[in-house]
Amino acid sequence: MTTAGVPGKAAKGCEHPPGCHTGELPVHASATVGARFWLLIEHSGPWASHLEDCDLPEEIHTLIKRATSLGIRPQLIRRPGRRTPGGDGIHVMVADSTAAEPWLAEGVVDDPDDLDLEALRAGVVPKSCILVSEPVFLVCTHAKRNACCARIGLPLARSLADVWPDRVWETSHVGGDRYAANLVCLPHGLYYGSMSQAAALAAVDAYRSGEVILDRFRGRAGIPEPLQAAEHFVRAHTGELSVGGVAAESSRSEGAATEAIVRGSGTRFRVVVEPMTLPTPCGTACADTITTYRLVTLDRLTPVRYATPALT
Structure with missing residues (x-):
C-alpha cells in the first residue's frame, strides 16, 4: 500500500468501509485538549509521519522545538494542491484560542x-x-501520519479552497485520525x-457568521x-449556536462522571456526563473503538444575571 499522493512509504489507514469517516459515529468531545496556542508554519512538504522527522x-525545526517546549501547538501548513517553495523568510x-x-x-x-513565542x-x-x-x-492532509487524512482530506481541502482560496490550508496532524476528514477553524x-x-x-459558512x-x-x-461534552449537550438542549454563547464555568469529577456548571442562552445548567466506548467499523486500521461521552443529567439552574468569565 502507498500513501495517497505520496509514493513509497506506506501509512497507517483504513480501507474506508461503509460507516467509517461518514459521520455515522459520534464525534463530539474529541477536540485536541492541548491545543490552546497555535503556531502555523508554511512548508510545502513532503511531511514525515512526525514533525521532528x-x-x-x-x-x-528550531521554531517547532521552541513552540513545543512552551505548550504551543505547532502545525505545518501549505496551500491546497500546491507544492511550490515559499518566498523569502518563513x-x-x-493564534490564541484561550483569550x-x-x-x-x-x-x-x-x-x-x-518570533517572540513567549509573548x-x-x-x-x-x-x-x-x-x-x-x-x-x-x-488535515497528513498522508504519512494516516492515509485516510490524505484520501479524504485532500479533495476536501481543494474544494474549500475553490471557494475561499486565501483562507484554507492543508495542515499536518491535528489529532484524531479516526475522525478524518478533520477541519479546524481558527x-x-x-x-x-x-x-x-x-x-x-x-x-x-457558520463560523464566518459567528x-x-x-x-x-x-x-x-x-x-x-x-467539558466539551457538557457544552455540546447544553447547545443541543437550548439550540444556542453562537460561538461564545455556551461555556463551562466550573466542574468536578467523581469516579468516571464529571459534573459541570455550564452557561448557555442566559441560563446556567448543571450537566453530568460520563465516558462510553463504542466499536468502530474500521477494525484495527484507524481505531478499534472510540471513546465518547453520554449525557447522564441536565438540569436548569438560575438565569445568568451578571457576566461570568468563560472557562478556558
Missing part, C-alpha cells in the same frame, strides 16, 4: 529569534506579526470531524473532553 530547514501565523476574544496574527520572519504564550501578539480579521481553516480552535464537502462548506453547527462538531480545542 521532517526534512525541514533548521530554522523551522511565513508564520500565530476572551481569540485572535489570529501573521508575519514573515527571517530568523527564529524574530504568544502570554496572550500578546508578537511584534513581528500583524493581527488579521479573517479566520483560517485547516484541513482562531477559536473549533474542531469538526468526519467531514463531507457539504458539511465542511456549512461549517465554514456560529457552530452541531453536526460533526468535535468541540473546542484546549478544553477538557468532559
